[in-house]
Amino acid sequence: MTTLVLHRGSLRANPYERWLADHGEKIVLLASAEQLALFGEELPTEAPYLHAEALTGYDTGPHVAERAAELVERFGVTDVVACQEFDIERAAALRERYGLPGQRPGSALVYRDKWRMKQAAVRARIPVADHALLRSADDLGAFADRHGLPLVVKPRRGALSVGVSVLRTAEELAGWLRTAEIAGPDGEPQWLAEVFVEGSMCHIDGTVLDGQIATLWPSQYQYALADYRDRKGRVDIALDTADPLARR
Known part of the structure; x- marks a missing residue:
């Protein structure tokens, strides 16, 4: 059994050889050269790695998917692992092309395309902020x-909050329009506008032991997410047990 790992980020923080040790799988690694340089890391050379290489232009280049397909065929890959947003659709396409187990493009698209994601939520009667797909500059003004x-503009297929902007004034809106490319190279709309929702942001942390939830508790961020002008400490605090929001 051989696993192709599509990797972006720190290898030290993602010990695939330990995570996959129980399965006795050999690993083929295709990584981002920019990210390895950022973290000052080298490609692994020892078992269980059969092969490891890094490519430049990893986040956006079509050559990454092409090279991944070559590695699947060369090493007889039986599984594909992708832990980063940029790789979800790449991995899904490879699984479908080669009949491998795991998520396929139909569901992967909903995780990556925020327009499709919101449409799916609306169909499921899950409340979402009012939003619009921007097909022209006039759409944003309307x-x-x-x-x-204020309103929010965000890339339709972005990741890690990169490119997200909160436009609070008419001047900021006009400035954003002067620099934004509304349509992508293929002519498809690549930006969404959303109503800005006031309020605090919380998240849930938990652990799973033997397939069962062992701990589960909410915390509140103490800074504005996705607002890179906010220079407060990047901390969050667990909600008190008496806080009604905690139980909700």
Whole structure:
């Protein structure tokens, strides 16, 4: 059994050889050269790695998917692992092409395309902020006229909050339009506008032991997420047991 790992980030923080040790699998690694340089890391050379290489232009280049397919065929890959947002669709396409187990493009698209994601949520009657797909600059102005400021603009297929902006004034809106490419190279809309939702942001941390939830508790961020002008400490604090929001 051989696993192809599509990797972006730190190898020290992602010990695939330990994670896959119980399965006795050999590993083929395709990594981001930029990320390895950022973390000052080298490619692994010892077992269980059969092969490891790094490519430049990893986040956006079509050559990454092409090289991944070559590695699947060369090493007889039986599984594909992808832990980063940029790799979800790549991995799904490889699984479908080669009949490998795991997520396929139909569901992967909903995780990566925020427009499709919101449509799926609406169909499931899950409340989401009012939003619009921007097909032209006029669409953003019309959205602001309907909903007012501030509003949020975000890449349709972004990751890690890169490119997300909160437009609080007419001047910021006009400035954003001067620099944004509304359509991608294929002519498809690549930006969404959303109503800005006031309020605190919480998240849930938990652990699973033997397939069962062992711990589960919410914490509240103490800074504004996705707002890179906010220079407060990047901390969060667990909610008190008496806080009604904790139980909710």
